[in-house]
Amino acid sequence: MGRVPGHLLNQFSLDEYEENLRVATTVEGWTREGSVQYNNVYVLDPAMEVIGTLEHIAPDERIYAARFVGDRLYLVTFKRIDPLFVIDLSDPEHPGILGKLKIPGYSDYLHPYDADHIIGIGKETSENTWGGVSVEGLKIALFDVSDVNNPIPIDDVVIGEPGTDSEALRDHKAFLFVKEKDLLAIPVSEIKRVENAESKYPGSYGTAAWQGAYVYRVNPAEGFVLQGTVAHAEKGSPYTWDSPDAVRRSLFMDDTLYTVSARSIVMTDLADGSRVNEVFLPYRWGASPTPVPVR
DSSP states (O other): OOOOSSBOOSGGGEEEETTEEEEEEEEEEEETTEEEEEEEEEEEOTTOOEEEEEEEESTTOEEEEEEEETTEEEEEEESSSEEEEEEEOSSTTSOEEEEEEEESSEEEEEEEEETTEEEEEEEEEEEOTTSSEEEEEEEEEEEEOSSTTSOEEEEEEEESSTTOBOGGGTOGGGOEEEGGGTEEEEEEEEEEEEEOTTOSSTTOEEEEEEEEEEEEEEETTTEEEEEEEEEEEEEEOSOOTTOTTSEEEEEEETTEEEEEESSEEEEEETTTOOEEEEEEOOOOTTOSSOOOOOO
């Protein structure tokens, strides 16, 4: 058993590599001077003794996403802007920050594209008139980390209005990426701005929810190229949380993309984006999972 200060964000905050355990933690607490928040990286040997330490990263921020890839750690913290840290772990006894990139927004999940590029999915942010930070739509970003001292953004896409959500922000199994096909499929519960035609005031608008998936071709040369969208529900309730039409999983077989919600499975042709079929599931409101009759 080993012990380090702080707490883990999720399973991607720790990793075993060459018989050592690498851990990224956030420390939060209170002192007489006020609140304390910072982030640490530790390396533990097979006896679970700490042999490498990198502490007090990004004071007053917490970890939003972490991803260990070989002898590197990609770390996202956030308070007002999104620093993406590239941390060197090639010498386990002396971890160090190689470079960082500060851009608006933040990533909740990081996924390696290849050795020199990484994909992030999270939320866009902007400064509001009160001097604070407002959370905007869903954001997907592609970063070039080939120059570890100077990571740069290649491309990013922002989907929907504030409140737009994705299952992939909380569950990495909802994130479908296939490098051989340059295929990226993201579940999206989108808040859309719609014009209020019945209002007597010009420029009046409301919101409506769209449930489905966005499908992109992605590579470093082109960035994100939208190939199409797969709708599971159009213009439903403006509330997207826990909707039975929200896509939870995506997969493909041959040239057919399958997107799965609690209510149905939609099959889409990857070649032309046409809808092949939809199979409705025995969904029942309030039952999770749906009971299966015993025969």
